[in-house]
Amino acid sequence: MASQFIQYLRGDQNAPGERKLIQKLDFFILTFCCLMYFLNYLDRSNLNNAYVSGMKEELDFRGNQLNQINTVFTVGYTIGQVPCNIALYYIKPRIFFPSCMVVWAGLTMATAGAQHPRDIMTIRFFQAIFEASTFVGTHYILGSWYTERELGKRSGIFTASGLAGTMIGGFIQTGIHSSLNGRNGLSGWRWLFIIDGIITLPVAIYGYLLFPDTPKNxxxxxxxAEEKALAISRVPEVSERTPISWNFLKYCFSTWYWYFFTVLWIIAGETESFSSNALLALYMKAHPTIKYTVSQLNNYPTGVPAVGIVSTLFWATLTDFLGGKRYLVGYWIGITGVITSALILAYPHNTAIQFGMYYWAGSVYACQATFFAWCNDVLRYEEDSLRAVVIASMNMGSNAVNAWWSILFYGANFAPYFTRGMWAMIAVSIAMAMWTGLLVWMHVRTEKRREMESSTTPGAEKEHAIGAPDEINKSSQLDEKV
Structure with a gap:
């Protein structure tokens, strides 16, 4: 088993020409996408870093205005999900991704000039629409290039880059606050947004020049030429239809994929609430007896995404090696959410336990890579337009719920103990384990039906994959209804 795992990590199972192709794809796709996502998450996390580094006092934040800004960002992010993925059908990714980066870089720098919380609220709404292209768009691109055995590890590396942005953001803010605070009359948190915007632009230029789009174009x-042909042959060829049509919408809603994966990510998104709402930083800021310094407020919470990076890479690699058993992460999340929340509730005044549980809760970030890889795996034999919409709908559904969920359960005014949020976490963690089991059952049921159709009708599966007659496609669609 150990030798097989080492062989898998080295990629020895690939043919010589295929291995060289994968190395090229890994370099040019993953470097751009990871840098893009790193900067995306750096910007998002730095709002919370700025908040605890002087922005709250300078702009006179009151009550849960920070959560309101995050909610407005979530609304914009939700609105942008499906349109951004559909746009990849009409605009080459090499043009679309970098263009979105240029716009959000400009809006990030504009945040440095904010004079009131409502200014940031307006900027973040439009910024979110353009940042919506990154996460779901990249998962769609990864699913277009990589096979089932390769996808989890690449999705994990991509997701870990975003967590690295969250982790490094705290250290960057600490350095900027100590070296630039007051320079040219600007506070350290304002310099943070200026620098964030500037470092985004070179990555956008790199994308314009070298991003490879999709295998077909x-x-x-x-x-x-041989590598391009090999890239096309590595993934199933499927029928295509325009993603903007009434028939296509009816087709999407007639399959179980859209419902089950959207609900899966809605639940999973809320199991990330401890980290996505920066609860550890808010806990420290509102601690009743301990007063933390600005450096401590920025540096201590970086342990949460650090745990997330390790967990993401571990689970993504392991589930690849185990043949795509992504569902294991759903059960891990269920266990983690129940235990961490229960201990936080049981020991509210024990600072060590509070820190330990928030760090452990960072491990649930593993679901980002594995669940989107799971969706790509299951939809590998369906047309690309359906896969793109389902992936986008997953994130859209999650953010639509999170827009009000974070205020209801994790508002800054509930700090430091977030009692209501702990009970909510226990509930969604149990739901996560149950829904994972149900989705596994649906997936197994569909695979058995596909195998049965393939054995009883020779060539049927292949015909369906490359563009079967309407009668076969309609029959298959009816079989896959919930």
Whole structure:
């Protein structure tokens, strides 16, 4: 088993030409997407870093205005999900991704000039629409290039880059606050947003020049004609239809994929609430007896995404090696959410336990890579437009719920103990384990039906994959209804 795992990590199972292709794809796709996501998450986390580093006092934040800004961001992010993924059908990813980056870089720098919380609220709404392209768009691209055995590890590396942005953001804010606070009359938190915007632009230029688009339309100069043909042959060829049509919408809603995966990520998104709402930082800021310094407020919470990075890479790699058993992460999340919440409730005045549980809760970030890889795996034999919409709908549904969930259960005014939120976490963690089991059952049921159809009708599966007659497609769609 150990030797097989080492062989998997090295990629020895690939043919020589295929291995060289994958190395090129890993370099050009993952470097751009990871840098893009790193900067995306750096910007998001730095709002919370700025808040505890002087922005709250300078702009006179009151009550849960920070949560309201995060909610407005979530609304914009939700609105942008499906349109951004559909846009990838009409605009080459090499153009679309970097263009979105340029716009959000400009809006990030504009945040440095805010004079009131409502200014930040307005900026963050439009910023969110353009940032919505990154996460779901990249998962769609990864599913277009990589096979089932390769996808989890790449999704994990991509997701870990975002967590690295969250982790490093605290250290960056600490450094900026100590070296630039007051420079040219600007507070350290304002310099933070200026620098965030500036460092985004070179990555956008890199994307314009070298991102390879998708296998069917790539013109990447570093891929030979043979490698382009090999890239197309590595993933199933499926029928296509325009994603903007009434028939396509009816088709989406007639399959179980849309409902089950959207609900899966709605639940999973709320199991990340401890980390996504920066509860550890808020706990420290509102601690009744201990007064933490600005450096401590920025640095101590970085342990949460650090745990998330390790957990993400571990589970993504392990589930690849185990043949795509992504559902294992759903059960891990259920256990983690119940135990951490229960101990936080049981020991509200024990600072060590509070820190320990918030750090452990960071491990639930593993669901980002594994669940979107799971969706790509299951929809591998369906048309790309359906896969793109389901992936986008997952994130859209999660953010639509999180827009009010975070205020209801994790508002800054509930700090430091978030008692209501702990009970909510226990509930969604139990729901996570139950829904994971139900989705596994649906997936197994569909695979058995596909195998049965393939054995009783020779060539049926292949015909369906490459563009079967309408009668076969309609029959398959009816079989997959909930």
């Amino acid at each position: 790539t013109r990447a100069p570093y891929l030979t």
